[in-house]
Amino acid sequence: MTRKMVLADTSKCTGCKACTVACKEWNQLPAEKTQLVRSYQSMRTFTPDTWTFVSFDENYSGSQMHWLMRKAQCFHCADPACLKACTSKAISKTGSGYVVIDADLCIGCGYCAENCPFGVPKVDDQKKKAFKCTGCIDRVENNLKPMCVQTCQTGALEFGERDELMAKAKKRLAEVKGKYPKALLYGEKEMGGMTHSYILLDSPEAYGLPSNPAAPLALTLWKDIIRPVGTVAVGGAAAAVVFGILGNALRGNYGPPESGKGGKE
Amino acid sequence: MAVERLKVEGQVAEGKVLRFTGGERFSHWLHVVSFFMLLFTGLGVFTAGFHPLMSLVGGLQIARLIHRVVAVIFVLGAGAMFFIGDSRYHRDWLRSAFSFSEADKKHIKAFTAEFFGGHAAYPPQDKYNGGEKINSLLTICGSAVITVSGLVMWFAPNFPAGLVDWAYPLHDLAMFVMTAAVIGHIYLSLIHPGSRASISGMLTGYVPEDFAKAHHAVWYEQAAENKSVAK
Amino acid sequence: MTNSWTDLQNSRCFLIAGSNCAENHPIAMRWINRARDKGAKIIVVDPRFTRTASQADIFAQIRPGTDIAYLGAIIRHILVNKLYDKDYVLNYTNALYKVSKGYKFDAGLFSGFDAKGKKYSIDTWGYQLGPDNKPLKADSLEDPDTVFAKLQEHFSRYTFDKAEKITGIPAAKIKEIADTFCQAKPATILYALGMTQHTTAVQGIRSYAIIQLLLGNVGKAGGGINALRGEPNVQGSTDMANLFNSLPGYLPAPIGTDKTLRDYLVRNGSIQEKPLVALLKAWFGQSATKENDYCFNYLPKYNLSVNASMVRIFDLMNKGQFKLLINIGSNSLVSIPNRQMVRAGLAKLDMLVVSDLFEIETAQFWREPGVNPAEIKTEVILLPAAFVYEKDGSLTNSGRWIQWKDAALKPLGESKPDLEVLDSLFRRVRQLYQGSTDPKDEPVLKARWDYGQEPSALKVLQEISGYDETTGKLLPTLADYLKAPAGSVSTGCWIYTGVTGNGNLAARRKNGDPSGLGLFKDWSYAWPANIRILYNRASCDANGQPVDPERKLVWWDPVARVWSGNDGPDVVDKTKGPDTPEGKQSFRMNPEGVGRLFAAKYTSGMPVTPPADNLSPIGLRPAGLCVDGPLPEFYEPVESPTSNLLHSEVSSNPLVVIPATVPGIQKVGKPEDFPYVLTTYGVVEHFCAGGVTRNIPVLNELMPGPFAEISKNLAQKIGAQDGDTVEVASARGKLRVRCLVTDRLQTYKVNGKDTETIGIPWGWGFASLSPGPGANELTIGALDPGAGTPEYKACLVNIRRV
CATH class of the missing domain: 1.20.950.20 (Transmembrane di-heme cytochromes, Chain C)
Structure with missing residues (x-):
């Protein structure tokens, strides 16, 4: 399947939260007890049962009010930190660009949760599994739009081929910049290019997003250096033992069993 | 008294010298056992290839539990060696x-x-x-x-x-x-x-x-x- | 809506004032965004920076209830700078009509005010009539007697500065709004309850009508005045007469003095004869004959001096007027202003029947915290109602599209569709009356009631659509109804005629849109006659050709000599060209045939010589009237932090109605005690009074409870922080709620004085999975004198941190 994309044009989002309900319904996720966090936001963060929510940020300056609303969910990175962190091979990437967790393989260790720069995956302590937005891969692979996109009434969410939609996003960005000079496209290159991308009206920080998201340095060090070097080192130790035995044998050190003397010639 | 003396390091008896007292040996073997249990269960968590082996201890989640319990023993054992023997x-x-x-x-x-x-x-x-x-x-x-x-x-x-x-x-x-x-x-x-x-x-x-x-x-x-x- | 949801995409500018459509009509944003993609501008005027405001190019924070002040300034701006569409104004409005010499406006009152009766005698609000009883028209707009001159004079007081002092919107911003709106054509106005829930409701909408008529925006794709209706079927229920003073199809309801059909026609014009007779035929079938006045005497008559609108009913209930209330599809205890009045009223009933999905607040009023059930004598019966998806039927949307739907699910448990409940109720009642010879029981015994053993919603819609009573066959189209002689056809609601005439047109789902204008004329059926944009004759010039080449709706085909177009032509007669009097009429439902800048008293077709037998003459069609003035005038809300800057001696609407049968039940607060303005509203996460949605966990999760929105200044003043509990009190009640401190509300100046607005959503109550106080604990049941709508949107409160 070709690479897909969901574009969230925040200039068209009114924060109606229909996407959130649609997600819960399609994925049969139970409601949770909430209270208002700030502004009209009721969900503080992702949970094993909340895979998408709308964040609300109020920016008032120079007698201009900007009410920034953003549908948060897994970005489905091309270069996903969660996948890299997963020690159980439970996380994989599809050709269509979705990053999915195989619940059968997941052991709930939470390394993905710790390493995602956006804090997306969350471990259910009871089920001992990590959960996050699936991108509605079950729908996408059956030629349906993701449920959130299907539900969005304002046209803020759009689903399509990544190449086409990214081109459209750039065109739209140029229009949006007229009114919001700080507007930017988020997700084209970030994390290797994300399947869920945004047109943001302000800096990523204004929405609580990192400007330059990256897998933590520790993760890279761990997975790209310590892991291979460590494996080689343990293998090396084992090999050294084999050579040690061979060396001793060749030198005849294992002659008549004379405990205590062998080492000294 | 005699027993006590025998346990003192450096005692030589019948061509043998006492190198490690009971306390030292206890610490060592506690460390050995807990280390290998931790290694075994830890590998299960850390590496997908070891997942099937975890059935030996009753599954992965049990392995994770064992890892935690043994970790406590591992740490407490290391601490205890300064108080035992x-x-x-x-x-x-x-x-x-x-x-x-x-x-x-x-x-x-x-x-x-x-x-x-x-x-x-x-x-x-x-x-x-x-x-x-x-x-x-x-x-x-x-x-x-x-x-x-x-x-x-x-x-x-x-x-x-x-x-x-x-x-x-x-x-x-x-x-x-x-x-x-x-x-x-x-x-x-x-x-x-x-x-x-x-x-x-x-x-x-x-x-x-x-x-x-x-x-x-x-x-x-x-x-x-x-x-x-x-x- | 004069237009439709799908037509919004054609607009170049939106004035969204009195509507938070992103919140309450989320689907609107889909079509508005399509227009925005093509460069349309959005102006939002609201007491709060709303979800809709987040999408606006221009936002203005207005003091609740002061809309007419800034709209008046816009009207003045249009007139002074000659920004009006002159051809349109001359041809399609009553601008040139000469107003009666006696008409006057002075110090906040129109001529004819009766201070004792709190009403107007409206004889001076008419036109100067010629010998043929037709209005006299001036030759030019300069004539001082014209409607246009009266308009200029009336609105000359509404300067930008004055508007700023009243509304709190800076004058420069009002000018910016005026310029932006006037420059864009076509431009549309969207409104909802934010505009209508005031004691100046009707006049506020009249201001919109004047603006849109002056700018030539009515009857055009992308233009119009669009009332966004609330519940999916508010439009449908209004069409079916959910108001006490109308019958289905907006026929005036008979009053006590209408002893005969003729009396009724004297008041309402001969134009009402056919639809009323058709309605009586639908209801009483063969029993309705010419000889018995078509059973006109079976119709209930209402008392003009009571005007039993919603609030009034509960007011009278307090006096013990009612024994039984059947409450269906309404959570009255939550949704009616000054709800203490509702609670007290319900306790005076012998029996209350509530039909709903859940045990809503209204059904358990007797166990509200603080109420002693032992003291309540009312017997309460709760009927389990089926949900919207569990029943067949039609819903009529704001764009007047009658849309059929089939039941998707079987009703849960013992719940039943409303139709089944009402059907069995009626049949059992009729059984009880069986054998009665009392004339007052005749309507029950003689009613035509044949919707099948298992009542069929389609049969109901067919009755509404109409039958040829001579053959018993369905009436194919509206034209067939119009052609037929009175008494030979029946329609349950004449404007719906033809909806099931040739198959169930409401069930059509073809979404082809060849014109690209979003008309979708093969999708469902729009009343009347599948016309998607009302008054579309006005989209053409005097020669009947479209003014806007990009948005051609209808046109006169001079070769075929017929009106045709992408939309159904809204003309008197399709074969009457623009050179005929009928072909000139762009507003055929008005007796003048034109749009009314000035709501004059007028009846067309009045005979020059009265009937010989000394009977009252019957005209053809009387004009709709506004009881509180032929032109909009700004009046303060009943509870206001300031007195009226235009005329302090007449501060609020002189005709305002404040039902208070029981003394002290509807107290009015003073700004000294209650210095802040409260406005109330809904939230997108919940629906109306929340009877359903507050019992749905995934929705409670999205909006877990009510709150009071206050500005940072006010928060500082009362020492409250976001999340603290505050107590908000009005003269009528108080509540405690979480406080939400926000920059979306700003302190503003009214006549130089700092003023604060507090916002509280109303859709909460003590029951459900998400209980909480609702704003109607505080609101006032003061009514617009014309529509009877309560002033939910503005009252005075005080606030303190708990």
């Missing part, structure tokens, strides 16, 4: 691991050749030779790192995210270091023809007198000097 020997061991003499350094230089069955000259060694001290150091440092990082991982929500990020690679690193070290340690203590005699020290407490003289001459001489020799 003759704790001064533990303190001596700790001190020795951090003090490297010229003789130790020379032993380390000769270590490679010795390891592969060759021979290189080195001066007489103390109770722990240079190589053993390296092993001790790796164990001590590795245990410290793996304990602290493990704690951070276990109670991640109570620590800053940046710290938690670093806990994983450090835990992994310590595991690799200690695993590599233990492979060499097992070889030297069980397989290497020149040093395998030392295993009896950890099993019975006593090593052959010849072995003590040959490998730990300084210690043997001192022990012989300081202690009464019963023959």
